[in-house]
Every structure is written in C-alpha cells, then in structure tokens.
Amino acid sequence: MNRIYIALFRKLWFVINKRNYKKLGGNSFIKNPLIVTPKFISVSDNVFVQANARIEGITSYEGISFYPHIEIGENCTIQQNLHLTCAQSVFVGKNTAIAANVTITDINHPYENIDLSIEKQPLEVTPVSIGEDCKIYNNAVILPGTKIGKHCVIGANSVVLGNFPDYSIVVGAPAKIIRRYCFATNQWKKTNKKGDFTKEE
Incomplete structure (x- = not known):
C-alpha cells in the first residue's frame, strides 16, 4: 500500500510541477528541496533527487546579470543535501549517481580586492560538466570550470578542479587521478599525477 501511495504522490507532484520547469521528464521527482529555481532547470526522464537539495540558478549578483542553465540527464540519482548553484551552466550526464552532501557550483567568489568584502566582489563564473555513467561519493566538492569525463569515479571528500578524462578514478583534496582504464590491456x-599510466610491479 505504501508503494502505491508513493507512486501516486510522485505522479501528482509531476503533474503539478511540470509546467514550472524548463524541462521535466517523465517519472522524475525532486523530494522536498530547500531551494529550487525550476525555470532554469532541465530534468530528463527517471531522475530522482532526495530531500533537502539546493538547486539554484543565480540571475543577478552585485549588479551583474546571469543566465543560468542546469541540466540533469536521464536516470540520474542524487542523494540528500545536494548543494548546486549555477550562474552559467552545470551539466550532469545520464546514469550518473551522486551521493549525499555533494556540492557542485560554477561560481567562484574572488578575493583579489582586499579593500572590498569577498561577498561584495563580482562573481567569477565557469561552466561545469559531469559526464554520463559517473559515481560521485559523499561530501565531494565540484568546483567551477571542472570537466569530468564519462564513467568516472570521484572519491568521498574530494575537492575537484580541472579536466579529467573518461574512465578515471579521481580522489583527494585537491583531487588527482589515481587510476584510469587502459583499453590496450x-x-x-595506476597513473601519475598527470594521469599518464605508470609501470606497475
């Protein structure tokens, strides 16, 4: 009976919310978000986001206008307490799974001007892209300008900045590639800090 109730509730949520989103695919559901700006969000089919998410498009900051777009691919699952802020572009590819307490942002607060509060300085904005079939573990932070290829693993508590090729395992703070899939073998x-294969014993 409980499963039937949940299915009906999700269907009702979809009907009520579909027109508010830039795109809302079938059988998708965002559970009890803290903050959500649906008109900037494109959600494909079969996406599930757990409770307490902040998925927010920023349109103006310190007098500067922004045009955010957040896109979540089909079959993505996102656990509780996602913190996603976007002023330009954040893309999450299909079949990607994001664990609890993950932060994703394309926004940086610069601190170059010491005569001005950090919160009062103009934002620096660089798009973020996460490929399909990825797994991002608990408490990871994905920083502005990061591009993660497909089928990558991001370790728990990692602070991720930079470009990471397909089929990489990325861990640490700052995050580095420790393994990549070798199609020749x-x-x-194992890889070195640059992501090149190393000789293994």
Whole structure:
C-alpha cells in the first residue's frame, strides 16, 4: 500500500510541477528541496533527487546579470543535501549517481580586492560538466570550470578542479587521478599525477 501511495504522490507532484520547469521528464521527482529555481532547470526522464537539495540558478549578483542553465540527464540519482548553484551552466550526464552532501557550483567568489568584502566582489563564473555513467561519493566538492569525463569515479571528500578524462578514478583534496582504464590491456591501471599510466610491479 505504501508503494502505491508513493507512486501516486510522485505522479501528482509531476503533474503539478511540470509546467514550472524548463524541462521535466517523465517519472522524475525532486523530494522536498530547500531551494529550487525550476525555470532554469532541465530534468530528463527517471531522475530522482532526495530531500533537502539546493538547486539554484543565480540571475543577478552585485549588479551583474546571469543566465543560468542546469541540466540533469536521464536516470540520474542524487542523494540528500545536494548543494548546486549555477550562474552559467552545470551539466550532469545520464546514469550518473551522486551521493549525499555533494556540492557542485560554477561560481567562484574572488578575493583579489582586499579593500572590498569577498561577498561584495563580482562573481567569477565557469561552466561545469559531469559526464554520463559517473559515481560521485559523499561530501565531494565540484568546483567551477571542472570537466569530468564519462564513467568516472570521484572519491568521498574530494575537492575537484580541472579536466579529467573518461574512465578515471579521481580522489583527494585537491583531487588527482589515481587510476584510469587502459583499453590496450582491458584493465584499470595506476597513473601519475598527470594521469599518464605508470609501470606497475
């Protein structure tokens, strides 16, 4: 009975919210968000976002206008307490799973001008892209300008900045590639700090 109630509730939520989103795919559901700006969000089919998410498009800051777009691909699952802020572009590819307490942002608060409060300085904005089939573990922070390829693993508590190729395992603060899939040997292999394969014993 409980499963039937949940299914009906989600269907009702979809009907009520569909017109508010830039796009809202079938069988998708965002559970009890803290903050959500639906008109800037494109959600594909079969996306589930757990409770207490902040998914926010920023349109103006310190007198500067922005045109945010947040896109979440089909079959994505996102656990509780997502913190996603966007002033330009944040893309999450299909089949990607995001664990609890993850932060994703394309916004940086610069601190160059020491005569001006950090919160009063103009934003620096750089798009973020996360490829399909990725797994991002608990408490990871994805920073502005980051591009993560497909089928990548981001370790728990990682602070991620930069470009990471397909089929990489990325961990640490700051995050670095520790393994990549080698198609020549059909194995996951260790890499150096640059992501190049190393000789293994």
